[in-house]
Amino acid sequence: MNRKRPLISDAFKVKRFRNETQMFGAVSKGNGPTDIRSTLETLMTLFPRKLFNDSLPQIVIKHQLYSIHNDKTLVDKELNKLREQGELLMFQLGFDADAFGLVFASDYKAKVLAGEDGRATRATVEKFLEKLPSPCTELSFSKDKMLKEFRFTDSEITQLVKSGVLTVRDAGSWWLSIPNSGKFTKYFIQGRKAVLNMVKKSKYSEVLKTELEERRTTSHVKFQMKYHIHDIVGAELVESIPTTSGTLLRFVDS
Numbered sequence: 715m716n717r718k719r720p721l722i723s724d725a726f727k728v729k730r731f732r733n734e735t736q737m738f739g740a741v742s743k744g745n746g747p748t749d750i751r752s753t754l755e756t757l758m759t760l761f762p763r764k765l766f767n768d769s770l771p772q773i774v775i776k777h778q779l780y781s782i783h784n785d786k787t788l789v790d791k792e793l794n795k796l797r798e799q800g801e802l803l804m805f806q807l808g809f810d811a812d813a814f815g816l817v818f819a820s821d822y823k824a825k826v827l828a829g830e831d832g833r834a835t836r837a838t839v840e841k842f843l844e845k846l847p848s849p850c851t852e853l854s855f856s857k858d859k860m861l862k863e864f865r866f867t868d869s870e871i872t873q874l875v876k877s878g879v880l881t882v883r884d885a886g887s888w889w890l891s892i893p894n895s896g897k898f899t900k901y902f903i904q905g906r907k908a909v910l911n912m913v914k915k916s917k918y919s920e921v922l923k924t925e926l927e928e929r930r931t932t933s934h935v936k937f938q939m940k941y942h943i944h945d946i947v948g949a950e951l952v953e954s955i956p957t958t959s960g961t962l963l964r965f966v967d968s
Contacts, residue, residue, distance in 0.1 A: 750792035751801075753782055754816065760941040765901070769829060769894060771821040775902075776804070776814040777948035778941075800849035806889050808881070809899055812949075817892065819848065826879060829893055835877040838870045842879060850890070857886045901936045902945075908934040909942040910965065913952055919965035923954070926963060 757779070758772035779789045793816065796802040803822050805815040823843050830836040845864045860866045866874070871888070874880045878893030892898075912929060913921055927939050935942065943963070947954045953964040 750789060751796060753779055757944060760938045762937050765936055770898060771817040771825045773898060774816045775945055776816055778944040781944040781947035797851050798849050803850060804853060805892055806853050807899060809903055826893055835873045838873040839877050839879055842874055854883050854887050854889045905935045905937050905942050906945055908932060910946055910951060913963055914965040920962055922959060923961040923963055
């Protein structure tokens with residue numbers, strides 16, 4: 715006989731708000747306009763720059779903002795404004811169709827050029843960055859656009875792929891990409907799995923956010939715990955429930 719697990723451990727009494735689960739750090743509608751740019755800057759401070767020898771721009775995953783702001787439509791609208799103003803670039807990260815990386819355009823260009831110092835591909839990459847529209851609201855570029863509008867040769871496109879600013883999407887198009895971001899993706903996925911496992915293995919598969927933040931981590935978690943918590947909450951891999959003892963995170967069975 716299967717014993718029915720309690721919805722929440724007896725140690726916590728849940729505060730209910732309009733009978734909905736709220737995300738931690740959620741901004742109420744009564745606080746005036748939502749400053750998504752400030753949220754982005756705050757999340758970027760959690761990015762482990764030293765881990766990558768400061769060779770990568772600071773990357774935020776789009777859904778991490780959903781862990782702070784309840785209104786996803788508003789978040790997407792404000793992010794589109796920043797992209798249309800030329801401040802922000804968005805990337806398809808490859809490990810999940812719904813995972814999009816956000817990087818400030820100035821940071822992206824600076825890191826890309828710094829990484830090209832002394833390389834044979836530098837001139838072609840500089841040309842690409844100059845031709846990259848500002849604002850750039852596209853995630854990928856077709857062969858027709860690269861050849862006719864940007865006026866790149868097949869050889870130059872090959873150099874751009876080699877440098878990492880483009881990755882192959884299919885036979886006739888390329889994703890805009892972040893050079894040397896493969897290690898970031900590897901560590902990110904590895905850390906996500908480890909943190910989710912911590913939640914799942916807790917009593918009743920739930921843990922207070924403050925307790926999780928203070929947990930000693932294994933070598934599998936190379937980023938700050940807060941970076942991963944914003945990920946798993948925003949991606950709805952855990953529920954975030956306000957209680958009198960603080961925010962409770964509960965593992966969601968997929």
